[in-house]
Amino acid sequence: MKTVQDIIQVIKGVTVTGPADVAVSHITADSREVKAGSLFICLTGAHVNGHDYIEKAIAGGAVAVLVSQPVTVPAGIAVLTVADTRVAMQQCVPFFYDYPGCKMRMIGVTGTNGKTTTTHIIGHILRAQGHKVGIIGTVHVMIGDKTYPIHNTTPDVVDLQHILANMVAEGVTHCIMEVSSHALALGRVAGVEYDTAVFTNLTQDHLDFHKTFENYLAAKCKLFEQVSAPNQHKSNKGAVINIDDPYGHRVEANNSAPLITYGTKGVGTLEGENLTITSKTSAYDVVYKGNTYPIHMRITGLFNVYNTLAAIGACLFEGVSMEAIIKALSDFTAVPGRFELIEEGQPFAVVVDYAHTPDGLENILETAQKIVENKILVVFGCGGDRDATKRPIMGRIAAQYGDKIFVTSDNPRTEDPNQIVAQVAEGVKEGLRTNSSYEVIVDRRTAIHAAIQQAAPGDVVIIAGKGHEDYQILKDKTIHFDDREVAREALKER
Numbered sequence: 001m002k003t004v005q006d007i008i009q010v011i012k013g014v015t016v017t018g019p020a021d022v023a024v025s026h027i028t029a030d031s032r033e034v035k036a037g038s039l040f041i042c043l044t045g046a047h048v049n050g051h052d053y054i055e056k057a058i059a060g061g062a063v064a065v066l067v068s069q070p071v072t073v074p075a076g077i078a079v080l081t082v083a084d085t086r087v088a089m090q091q092c093v094p095f096f097y098d099y100p101g102c103k104m105r106m107i108g109v110t111g112t113n114g115k116t117t118t119t120h121i122i123g124h125i126l127r128a129q130g131h132k133v134g135i136i137g138t139v140h141v142m143i144g145d146k147t148y149p150i151h152n153t154t155p156d157v158v159d160l161q162h163i164l165a166n167m168v169a170e171g172v173t174h175c176i177m178e179v180s181s182h183a184l185a186l187g188r189v190a191g192v193e194y195d196t197a198v199f200t201n202l203t204q205d206h207l208d209f210h211k212t213f214e215n216y217l218a219a220k221c222k223l224f225e226q227v228s229a230p231n232q233h234k235s236n237k238g239a240v241i242n243i244d245d246p247y248g249h250r251v252e253a254n255n256s257a258p259l260i261t262y263g264t265k266g267v268g269t270l271e272g273e274n275l276t277i278t279s280k281t282s283a284y285d286v287v288y289k290g291n292t293y294p295i296h297m298r299i300t301g302l303f304n305v306y307n308t309l310a311a312i313g314a315c316l317f318e319g320v321s322m323e324a325i326i327k328a329l330s331d332f333t334a335v336p337g338r339f340e341l342i343e344e345g346q347p348f349a350v351v352v353d354y355a356h357t358p359d360g361l362e363n364i365l366e367t368a369q370k371i372v373e374n375k376i377l378v379v380f381g382c383g384g385d386r387d388a389t390k391r392p393i394m395g396r397i398a399a400q401y402g403d404k405i406f407v408t409s410d411n412p413r414t415e416d417p418n419q420i421v422a423q424v425a426e427g428v429k430e431g432l433r434t435n436s437s438y439e440v441i442v443d444r445r446t447a448i449h450a451a452i453q454q455a456a457p458g459d460v461v462i463i464a465g466k467g468h469e470d471y472q473i474l475k476d477k478t479i480h481f482d483d484r485e486v487a488r489e490a491l492k493e494r
């Protein structure tokens with residue numbers, strides 16, 4: 001077991017008071033998770049200051065604290081003082097867990113949309129090759145066949161290193177993880193050495209956090225700087241970049257690892273051609289090194305052609321043959337909450353989808369347009385405490401494609417839901433076409449019921465924004481809420 005003395009070897013500029021020979025059995029930055037033998041890391045957060053929880057942490061069994069502010073502790077507690085606890089955490093936590101992110105093949109997927117889907121497709125292909133796979137992302141953590149809940153798309157250093165260590169202990173050889181822009185900007189993936197970096201696309205989101213689009217792009221590029229950096233542990237690096245994306249070349253400029261580009265416009269290393277999209281399937285030809293391979297998928301949507309091309313690129317870097325990749329792709333089924341069809345024998349389609357960005361919403365509605373026989377009904381809203389500038393844009397997009405729009409709540413969080421829907425509705429009004437209409441129904445259950453009641457044969461009802469989520473975050477509480485359950489309930493009531 002490591003001691004404080006061991007741990008301080010990797011923390012730059014640290015000073016220590018108290019016993020350095022004390023053994024540390026656990027690390028956490030959350031006083032509620034402290035155990036006997038913990039090192040408690042005090043982080044200054046967006047809401048509270050971790051230094052205020054030292055007393056609680058020590059009462060819970062912490063033997064050492066990592067701080068950046070003067071603190072008073074009982075005798076016998078080691079105090080590690082640094083200028084910035086977040087930086088120190090990035091140095092010492094991967095060391096504490098013996099750098100698990102250097103012991104597996106690590107595939108990192110970044111981009112505004114398609115990360116979850118792409119990681120799951122890659123996981124499916126690698127599993128079919130007999131590899132033990134781990135996945136980290138929005139929906140859950142997967143270690144082999146087991147799934148575990150997760151709070152962030154990319155967890156912070158302490159949780160991430162703990163998850164990676166569990167994966168190594170379970171014999172995982174390939175870890176595929178979503179790397180969010182927040183994670184790259186905040187250093188959550190410190191100590192992880194990526195073998196392959198994948199860029200899906202870049203469109204508007206998270207401007208509340210990054211402030212400018214350039215900052216958002218710069219965060220995404222960090223993954224490619226990281227995969228290109230010379231290091232002692234790994235070789236066989238690779239980068240997979242969507243070259244049809246307007247920012248593909250900017251990302252490429254930050255990469256010096258071997259590169260596979262992909263797209264459908266004739267310029268990628270991997271090219272999708274002759275696309276056929278139906279309501280439940282998609283088929284296309286992939287052209288690679290002068291050969292053409294037909295692909296048949298049990299998922300739909302042009303965006304999923306892109307997601308599969310990204311996954312193919314990543315798996316080629318893992319040495320999987322194109323033949324084996326195509327075979328595995330033929331039985332891949334949708335990720336929960338991504339174009340999930342809800343079927344209760346009704347004569348129209350009901351789709352629950354996680355589209356929560358302007359581009360995601362536009363993509364899903366374009367796909368709906370391709371498969372619809374009659375009208376498109378859209379139920380959606382925008383999350384509170386998130387990029388507010390996307391609200392009217394998403395409203396406009398919904399109105400451009402939808403015949404009947406139901407503006408409703410997503411996760412209002414600390415904001416007033418009435419204000420959020422009003423901002424979305426502003427965009428809807430601007431985009432509305434002749435013969436299309438909209439309603440504002442703040443309560444999401446009522447909105448879903450209304451759309452399903454009004455749907456006619458041949459229609460497509462798109463319920464967007466919450467996908468796999470089984471909760472709704474309100475100002476004072478989080479309640480159980482699952483679009484799929486509510487849609488089924490409404491269909492049965494018809």
Ligand SMILES: CC(=O)N[C@H]1[C@@H](OP(=O)(O)OP(=O)(O)OC[C@H]2O[C@@H](n3ccc(=O)[nH]c3=O)[C@H](O)[C@@H]2O)O[C@H](CO)[C@@H](O)[C@@H]1O[C@H](C)C(=O)N[C@@H](C)C(=O)N[C@H](CCC(=O)O)C(=O)O
Nearest residue numbers: 029030031043045046047048050053152153154156180182
């Ligand atoms: C803005 C942001 O990223 N916030 C993250 C941050 O929370 P915070 O700064 O609010 O933390 P805080 O509540 O002020 O607490 C500060 C410190 O005190 C500690 N504390 C707090 C209370 C207590 O009783 N005891 C205690 O020790 C906390 O553990 C923490 O160390 O640290 C938390 C723990 O790591 C994160 O879960 C939390 O993510 C929140 C939930 C979040 O919503 N983040 C979003 C914006 C996010 O990161 N999204 C990205 C991208 C999504 C995507 O596009 O896919 C993601 O990767 O998920």
Ligand SMILES: Nc1ncnc2c1ncn2[C@@H]1O[C@H](COP(=O)(O)OP(=O)(O)OP(=O)(O)O)[C@@H](O)[C@H]1O
Nearest residue numbers: 112113114115116117138303353354355360363364
């Ligand atoms: N390649 C893509 N391009 C554009 N839109 C996409 C793409 N893939 C999926 N989408 C749309 O975005 C939604 C979210 O997809 P997915 O969960 O795979 O993205 P993500 O990047 O993981 O999102 P998050 O930022 O929440 O983690 C889907 O439900 C779909 O509507």
Ligand SMILES: N[C@H](CCC[C@H](N)C(=O)O)C(=O)O
Nearest residue numbers: 356382383386410411465466
């Ligand atoms: N990972 C995204 C998810 C948004 C999902 C949507 N339902 C919302 O709550 O805004 C975010 O944290 O911005």
Ligand SMILES: [Mg+2]
Nearest residue numbers: 115116138153
């Ligand atoms: Mg995701």
